[in-house]
Amino acid sequence: MFAKEDVNYSLYLVTDSTMLPPGTTLCSQVEAGLKNGVTLVQIREKDIETGNFIEEALDVQKICKKYNVPLIINDRIDVAMAIDADGVHVGQQDMPIPMVRKLLGPSKIIGWSVGKPSEVETLAKWGPNMVDYIGVGTLFPTLTKKNPKKSPMGPQGAIAVLDALEEYKATWCRTVGIGGLHPDNIQRVICQCVATNGKRSLDGISLVSDIMAAPDACAATVRLRGLLDRTKYRFVDCELNESFPTADSIKSVISQVSDNRPLVQHVTNKVHQNFGANVTLALGSSPIMSEIQSEVSELARIPNSSLLLNTGSVAPIEMLKAAINAYNEVNRPITFDPVGYSATETRLCLNDTLLTYGQFACIKGNCSEILSLAKLNKDKMRGVDASSGKNDIALLARATQIVAFKYKTIAVCTGEHDFIADGTFGGEYKLSSGTSGVAAEDLPCVMIENGSIPIMGDITASGCSLGSTIASFIGGLDPTGNLFDAVVGAVLLYKTAGKLASTRCQGSGSFHVQLIDALYQLFHENKPEKWSASLKKF
Numbered sequence: 115m116f117a118k119e120d121v122n123y124s125l126y127l128v129t130d131s132t133m134l135p136p137g138t139t140l141c142s143q144v145e146a147g148l149k150n151g152v153t154l155v156q157i158r159e160k161d162i163e164t165g166n167f168i169e170e171a172l173d174v175q176k177i178c179k180k181y182n183v184p185l186i187i188n189d190r191i192d193v194a195m196a197i198d199a200d201g202v203h204v205g206q207q208d209m210p211i212p213m214v215r216k217l218l219g220p221s222k223i224i225g226w227s228v229g230k231p232s233e234v235e236t237l238a239k240w241g242p243n244m245v246d247y248i249g250v251g252t253l254f255p256t257l258t259k260k261n262p263k264k265s266p267m268g269p270q271g272a273i274a275v276l277d278a279l280e281e282y283k284a285t286w287c288r289t290v291g292i293g294g295l296h297p298d299n300i301q302r303v304i305c306q307c308v309a310t311n312g313k314r315s316l317d318g319i320s321l322v323s324d325i326m327a328a329p330d331a332c333a334a335t336v337r338l339r340g341l342l343d344r345t346k347y348r349f350v351d352c353e354l355n356e357s358f359p360t361a362d363s364i365k366s367v368i369s370q371v372s373d374n375r376p377l378v379q380h381v382t383n384k385v386h387q388n389f390g391a392n393v394t395l396a397l398g399s400s401p402i403m404s405e406i407q408s409e410v411s412e413l414a415r416i417p418n419s420s421l422l423l424n425t426g427s428v429a430p431i432e433m434l435k436a437a438i439n440a441y442n443e444v445n446r447p448i449t450f451d452p453v454g455y456s457a458t459e460t461r462l463c464l465n466d467t468l469l470t471y472g473q474f475a476c477i478k479g480n481c482s483e484i485l486s487l488a489k490l491n492k493d494k495m496r497g498v499d500a501s502s503g504k505n506d507i508a509l510l511a512r513a514t515q516i517v518a519f520k521y522k523t524i525a526v527c528t529g530e531h532d533f534i535a536d537g538t539f540g541g542e543y544k545l546s547s548g549t550s551g552v553a554a555e556d557l558p559c560v561m562i563e564n565g566s567i568p569i570m571g572d573i574t575a576s577g578c579s580l581g582s583t584i585a586s587f588i589g590g591l592d593p594t595g596n597l598f599d600a601v602v603g604a605v606l607l608y609k610t611a612g613k614l615a616s617t618r619c620q621g622s623g624s625f626h627v628q629l630i631d632a633l634y635q636l637f638h639e640n641k642p643e644k645w646s647a648s649l650k651k652f
């Protein structure tokens with residue numbers, strides 16, 4: 115018998131006997147998993163004769179006992195009772211939980227599939243003696259679950275479920291993420307799926323095909339175990355440690371950019387392309403405006419590559435996903451600019467999909483975009499106009515911190531005042547205890563201002579080209595360079611150049627030219643201590 119608090123949910127194998135590679139059996143795959151770090155097993159058979167199920171379950175149970183790992187039966191309470199399994203897992207449409215508990219008694223483990231906060235409210239009402247853990251999913255698209263009823267919720271959907279557990283005080287309830295989990299997304303899921311109060315993250319991940327369909331289930335499990343036992347999520351090859359930027363640290367960033375001449379791949383809207391390329395060149399970097407899916411992996415592998423993904427681009431979503439994958443795969447940075455984030459249903463859906471799909475070094479938006487990303491948009495904000503400059507400074511700072519926290523990224527909110535918050539937590543992540551109670555409002559956040567520069571709003575691509583500046587600075591960092599310094603340095607430079615250009619220009623046409631000149635001069639002069647824009651810790 116297993117004491118419930120001793121159950122280790124970290125690597126939870128759910129079996130499937132319909133995807134076994136030649137030369138393997140259900141038991142050989144399960145044993146390979148158990149030998150290499152699987153901590154919990156669930157037998158799941160959708161259409162099988164009861165007699166065969168019992169036989170199979172007894173075989174698997176013998177192996178689990180050998181490794182002292184609990185065995186859970188999916189759906190079939192009768193089979194679980196017949197073989198005295200350690201528990202069951204049921205879905206929303208299966209036998210109601212209170213009945214399952216009545217049949218199994220208090221010491222058995224009961225798991226429940228949960229896809230939304232309202233289901234958490236229900237389990238919380240049942241109290242601590244009913245549901246012991248929940249499967250939070252479907253996180254990503256998967257072919258394993260036939261006739262999928264739920265559309266993929268992504269890490270943000272899982273966060274909503276974790277928040278509901280905290281809101282309804284279901285502190286006893288453990289959680290595993292499930293659905294389309296593989297080595298390329300597991301660290302990101304554990305790192306991002308943290309309750310907004312910072313008090314809990316997933317207790318583990320649960321998967322089927324990554325092990326059951328693996329020709330070498332030992333190697334597959336070893337790889338998964340390694341990812342779960344690591345505590346650092348290196349999604350860019352530069353430093354993520356939280357530091358307060360200084361003139362010297364920014365001077366150092368500019369020297370690195372100047373020496374390393376980063377390749378900045380722009381996937382962006384047509385209007386921004388030309389100006390963005392010129393801004394990038396002014397910053398000693400080399401732009402490439404490519405939306406060709408087949409070359410994105412090669413570009414990502416060029417030293418000091420950096421991707422600027424501006425979703426005003428009309429490139430097909432498959433290309434955008436390929437670009438995110440390519441840069442994430444080689445730990446090169448992506449700057450994400452969700453243009454018009456929630457202005458239309460189309461943009462909301464596109465941006466939400468892309469945000470679910472990869473890890474971004476920096477997410478930059480204007481007030482409206484950041485307030486929407488933080489889910490602080492209009493309906494939540496009585497009487498504050500999210501699109502004009504009249505926004506409450508504290509609200510914008512908070513929204514920037516919330517976006518930084520939700521996506522574990524450097525968030526930038528542009529406007530009369532620019533805000534930059536560091537939600538990377540140094541790339542540190544851990545199962546179960548989240549960020550140890552550190553919440554969005556505790557994140558390092560700075561405000562940059564330089565008085566109003568009205569003409570900035572009168573030219574095209576001024577916001578988008580801040581994206582080019584950030585992508586250049588991040589891309590140009592040495593491995594010892596600091597991500598937060600680079601983003602803050604880029605925004606400080608851009609705001610200083612904007613102010614300088616506005617005093618030199620005769621109108622919006624010459625402002626474009628003056629802005630590029632100012633960026634060029636300030637960059638090559640590299641004296642941040644003389645810049646007019648002010649930096650304040652929030």
Ligand SMILES: Cc1nc(C(=O)O)sc1CCOP(=O)(O)O
Nearest residue numbers: 251252256258293294321322323
């Ligand atoms: C068994 C199961 N339940 C899901 C849910 O969302 O509740 S998704 C799923 C299948 C997960 O398989 P794979 O790891 O191969 O993607």
Ligand SMILES: C=C1C=NC(C(F)(F)F)=NC1=N
Nearest residue numbers: 188203227248249290292320
């Ligand atoms: C449908 C399911 C959802 N989640 C889980 C688990 F991961 F175990 F919680 N198992 C299932 N069979």
Ligand SMILES: [Mg+2]
Nearest residue numbers: 453479480577
């Ligand atoms: Mg924008």
